[in-house]
Amino acid sequence: MTATAPAGPTTSTTTGVVTGAPLGTAAEVVTPTVRRTLRRALFWIVLVALLLAFAAVYGLTTRSTAEADRFAADEAAPAGSRALVEVLRDSGIDVVTADTLDAALAAVDDPATTTLVAADPRAVLSADQWSALDGAAASLVLVEPPALAVGALAPSIAPGVPSLGGVRDEAGCSLPAAQRAGSITTDGVGLDAAGAAATGDAVEVCFPGEEGEGGAALVSLDQPAGGDLHLLGAGGVVQNGLIGREGNAALALGLAGEHPRLIWYVASTADVTHGATGLSELYPGWVNPIAWLALTVGLAAAVWRGRRLGPVVIENLPVVVRTTETMEGRARLYAREGSRLRALDALRVGTLRRLAEGLALGSAAGLDDIVTAVSGIAGRDRAGLRALLVDREPRDDGELVALSDELLELERLVQRRVALADEGVDGRPDDRSEPTTR
Amino acid sequence: MAVTGWFVALVALGVVPVVLLANGWAYVGWVALCLVLMAVDAALAASPRAASLARSGPERVRLTEQAEVTLLVTNGSRRRLRGVIRDAWEPSAGATPRRQRIDVPAGERRAVRSVLRPWRRGERKAAMVTIRAIGPMRLAGRQASIRVPGGIRVLPEFAARRHLPSRLARLRELDGRTSLMVRGQGTEFDSLREYVRGDDVRSIDWRATARRAGGPGPAGSPAPTLMVRTWRPERDRHVVVIVDSGRTAAARIADETRIDTAFESTLLLSALADRAGDRVDVAVFDRRVRGRVQGARGADLLAKLVDTMAPIDPELLETDWTAVPSLVRSMTSQRALVVIATPLESPGSTRGLLAMLPQLTRKHLVLVAAVTDPALLSAAADRSDRASVYRAAAAERAMLDAQRVAAAVQRLGADVVTAAPLELPPAVADRYLAYKAAGRL
Numbered sequence: 001m002t003a004t005a006p007a008g009p010t011t012s013t014t015t016g017v018v019t020g021a022p023l024g025t026a027a028e029v030v031t032p033t034v035r036r037t038l039r040r041a042l043f044w045i046v047l048v049a050l051l052l053a054f055a056a057v058y059g060l061t062t063r064s065t066a067e068a069d070r071f072a073a074d075e076a077a078p079a080g081s082r083a084l085v086e087v088l089r090d091s092g093i094d095v096v097t098a099d100t101l102d103a104a105l106a107a108v109d110d111p112a113t114t115t116l117v118a119a120d121p122r123a124v125l126s127a128d129q130w131s132a133l134d135g136a137a138a139s140l141v142l143v144e145p146p147a148l149a150v151g152a153l154a155p156s157i158a159p160g161v162p163s164l165g166g167v168r169d170e171a172g173c174s175l176p177a178a179q180r181a182g183s184i185t186t187d188g189v190g191l192d193a194a195g196a197a198a199t200g201d202a203v204e205v206c207f208p209g210e211e212g213e214g215g216a217a218l219v220s221l222d223q224p225a226g227g228d229l230h231l232l233g234a235g236g237v238v239q240n241g242l243i244g245r246e247g248n249a250a251l252a253l254g255l256a257g258e259h260p261r262l263i264w265y266v267a268s269t270a271d272v273t274h275g276a277t278g279l280s281e282l283y284p285g286w287v288n289p290i291a292w293l294a295l296t297v298g299l300a301a302a303v304w305r306g307r308r309l310g311p312v313v314i315e316n317l318p319v320v321v322r323t324t325e326t327m328e329g330r331a332r333l334y335a336r337e338g339s340r341l342r343a344l345d346a347l348r349v350g351t352l353r354r355l356a357e358g359l360a361l362g363s364a365a366g367l368d369d370i371v372t373a374v375s376g377i378a379g380r381d382r383a384g385l386r387a388l389l390v391d392r393e394p395r396d397d398g399e400l401v402a403l404s405d406e407l408l409e410l411e412r413l414v415q416r417r418v419a420l421a422d423e424g425v426d427g428r429p430d431d432r433s434e435p436t437t438r
Numbered sequence: 439m440a441v442t443g444w445f446v447a448l449v450a451l452g453v454v455p456v457v458l459l460a461n462g463w464a465y466v467g468w469v470a471l472c473l474v475l476m477a478v479d480a481a482l483a484a485s486p487r488a489a490s491l492a493r494s495g496p497e498r499v500r501l502t503e504q505a506e507v508t509l510l511v512t513n514g515s516r517r518r519l520r521g522v523i524r525d526a527w528e529p530s531a532g533a534t535p536r537r538q539r540i541d542v543p544a545g546e547r548r549a550v551r552s553v554l555r556p557w558r559r560g561e562r563k564a565a566m567v568t569i570r571a572i573g574p575m576r577l578a579g580r581q582a583s584i585r586v587p588g589g590i591r592v593l594p595e596f597a598a599r600r601h602l603p604s605r606l607a608r609l610r611e612l613d614g615r616t617s618l619m620v621r622g623q624g625t626e627f628d629s630l631r632e633y634v635r636g637d638d639v640r641s642i643d644w645r646a647t648a649r650r651a652g653g654p655g656p657a658g659s660p661a662p663t664l665m666v667r668t669w670r671p672e673r674d675r676h677v678v679v680i681v682d683s684g685r686t687a688a689a690r691i692a693d694e695t696r697i698d699t700a701f702e703s704t705l706l707l708s709a710l711a712d713r714a715g716d717r718v719d720v721a722v723f724d725r726r727v728r729g730r731v732q733g734a735r736g737a738d739l740l741a742k743l744v745d746t747m748a749p750i751d752p753e754l755l756e757t758d759w760t761a762v763p764s765l766v767r768s769m770t771s772q773r774a775l776v777v778i779a780t781p782l783e784s785p786g787s788t789r790g791l792l793a794m795l796p797q798l799t800r801k802h803l804v805l806v807a808a809v810t811d812p813a814l815l816s817a818a819a820d821r822s823d824r825a826s827v828y829r830a831a832a833a834e835r836a837m838l839d840a841q842r843v844a845a846a847v848q849r850l851g852a853d854v855v856t857a858a859p860l861e862l863p864p865a866v867a868d869r870y871l872a873y874k875a876a877g878r879l
Contacts, residue, residue: 293450323689343828
């Protein structure tokens with residue numbers, strides 16, 4: 001101990017008696033050490049770590065199907081088209097996958113021996129981009145073509161309405177692939193070729209369906225720049241989930257496997273040329289980190305303010321019992337049961353007692369004595385007083401309140417008269433015969 | 439572990455590098471830097487566990503007064519202990535300030551003072567001391583709660599002591615009147631003195647006068663000095679106070695429990711009776727003797743009384759009145775004034791008391807001191823609407839019950855004092871003085 005201990009020896013001055021532990025006594029530390037806290041929480045830490053590890057492994061092994069890329073050549077989920085692509089590749093077809101328009105067009109070596117399958121599930125391509133596909137390959141297959149694609153490449157066809165489910169077993173056209181298929185499922189969009197028939201274009205309408213079934217599943221016609229154009233409205237035909245049903249596989253293989261080279265093109269966001277590609281390009285690059293930083297600052301502030309300086313001190317307090325509780329309870333009981341006479345009697349007994357005390361009648365005074373004395377000093381007739389003090393029974397609460405007021409009035413009157421009489425004894429002139437209101 | 443506001447500010451300062459670099463890695467790097475700084479700062483803080491603590495301060499404090507308690511903090515570590523300390527007491531001990539800054543260099547000692555303003559009677563304990571030692575960068579700190587035993591006994595307020603001077607004056611008056619007092623029951627011989635005009639001629643002691651004159655003198659010698667006997671109230675009477683600490687004493691009237699009122703009355707009566715030269719014995723009883731003061735006199739009596747009363751709270755059980763006569767017998771063998779402080783409420787709750795009273799009144803002078811509730815009076819006078827009329831009826835009914843019980847007690851030979859909480863102690867003292875004056879003790 002170097003110097004400046006201000007209190008010196010602990011035995012303090014006048015009132016001082018040392019209580020509790022003397023100086024230097026090892027007091028008990030109640031806060032657990034970090035090591036002990038960790039050891040106590042070990043089970044939970046291990047449990048959470050195991051759960052996280054399990055979740056990570058599970059997420060890596062089973063690719064999520066919720067956000068599956070529809071028609072993607074490497075997507076194994078039911079919405080993808082990996083089955084078709086792999087089968088074609090195994091059967092000797094030179095399959096090239098592309099996710100941008102430029103890549104798809106660049107992959108075309110010889111348009112005469114190339115099939116180009118194009119799908120745009122996110123509807124990112126513009127009409128001009130669709131037009132660029134015109135004449136790119138000998139056979140152009142548009143899977144679930146959006147309205148822009150139909151408008152650009154086959155203006156005589158009206159884009160259809162979504163068609164959900166159902167099986168059609170009437171090809172209704174001379175397309176070999178369709179005839180081989182026999183029957184297909186029609187999940188996707190339907191196409192309306194009525195306009196094309198009117199203009200007299202060479203249009204093959206396959207799996208047309210009945211009236212009101214949402215249009216044709218497949219429409220084949222010529223590209224404006226030459227070559228076949230297949231509008232496959234029933235996109236389910238090429239998807240993993242449905243390709244095994246009905247004659248879907250036959251139709252899909254027939255359309256896609258027509259030429260030795262296949263370019264499988266699914267448009268992606270990289271194709272977007274009009275406007276920004278996403279929100280992230282609209283704001284500067286530090287916005288996201290700042291948001292994370294704000295979150296971290298909030299967390300730090302919560303830890304700063306949330307760490308309390310020692311535990312809450314508890315204390316056993318005595319129970320609070322109010323003495324008027326019985327009185328209140330009894331009053332509510334009277335009111336609920338409508339015991340007017342009982343309540344009034346209690347009030348009357350109190351009034352009589354105070355009247356007897358005020359008139360110095362003594363505790364032995366009977367009812368008649370009190371009535372006589374009060375009628376004398378208050379100047380009221382005995383019968384009326386007796387009715388008020390004993391006989392009258394209240395028929396309703398209003399009468400009870402009125403009677404109680406009368407009792408109080410009588411008490412005050414008698415009190416005033418007695419006080420005046422005392423003053424008169426003292427020799428003061430009794431000139432206030434009529435009591436003034438107070 | 440604890441972090442400070444500076445740490446939060448440091449994290450928030452990360453805005454600068456994040457905006458300048460416009461990169462997610464800047465954020466990650468900054469947070470990592472902050473965490474490292476925090477860990478280093480916490481590691482550099484002095485260990486609160488190494489501090490040794492000791493308390494000093496008064497053992498007792500009267501309710502409504504304040505006491506200063508001191509906590510000595512000795513820094514046992516080799517680093518400077520700087521931070522916040524909280525000396526936690528039970529809430530009703532009213533300790534202020536709640537938290538204080540401390541700065542104790544290595545190996546030195548400092549005193550932390552706090553003031554207690556207790557608002558409840560009884561033993562108030564110190565719970566624990568929490569020290570948060572902040573590191574040199576003031577970013578983070580280490581914290582530990584250390585249990586250091588300690589406590590203070592909060593004594594009853596004895597607010598009724600303001601009535602004591604006037605009652606003592608009355609007592610002296612009573613003593614001074616003794617020369618005029620004629621011999622009778624409740625008085626004892628005090629002294630002989632010379633006759634002065636105005637003394638009662640019946641108190642002339644002729645034998646003493648004759649002795650003083652030195653035998654029958656010759657006729658015509660100067661008239662002998664007349665001697666009178668003086669009397670004073672009997673002293674060394676015995677006053678036994680029984681305070682009921684059963685469930686009915688827990689009830690609260692005008693923000694004071696009945697047992698507190700009973701304690702106030704007991705203290706005033708004891709102080710007065712002790713000055714008057716009587717012996718006072720006190721027992722607090724419900725089903726067992728909760729506190730007992732016997733054979734103490736003078737200043738020691740009040741000190742012992744408040745010390746005994748301080749920790750007693752009413753028990754939530756019915757008082758066993760059948761044991762009271764034997765308790766009184768164990769405290770006194772001679773005739774005594776037995777004061778019983780208990781509420782007189784309803785015939786049902788006082789049946790035990792009424793059954794026991796005859797055994798006491800046969801031998802002793804018994805006084806029952808009961809608190810009345812002023813709320814009953816105001817409720818009985820309020821007749822403004824239907825609900826309040828019913829309340830008034832219930833209040834009248836309660837007062838009638840109390841009066842019936844008081845009348846029953848009086849029929850059994852005991853006296854009754856009833857008053858509102860603040861008026862009861864002086865009323866009991868006045869009744870004692872009246873007994874004294876009338877020689878009924």
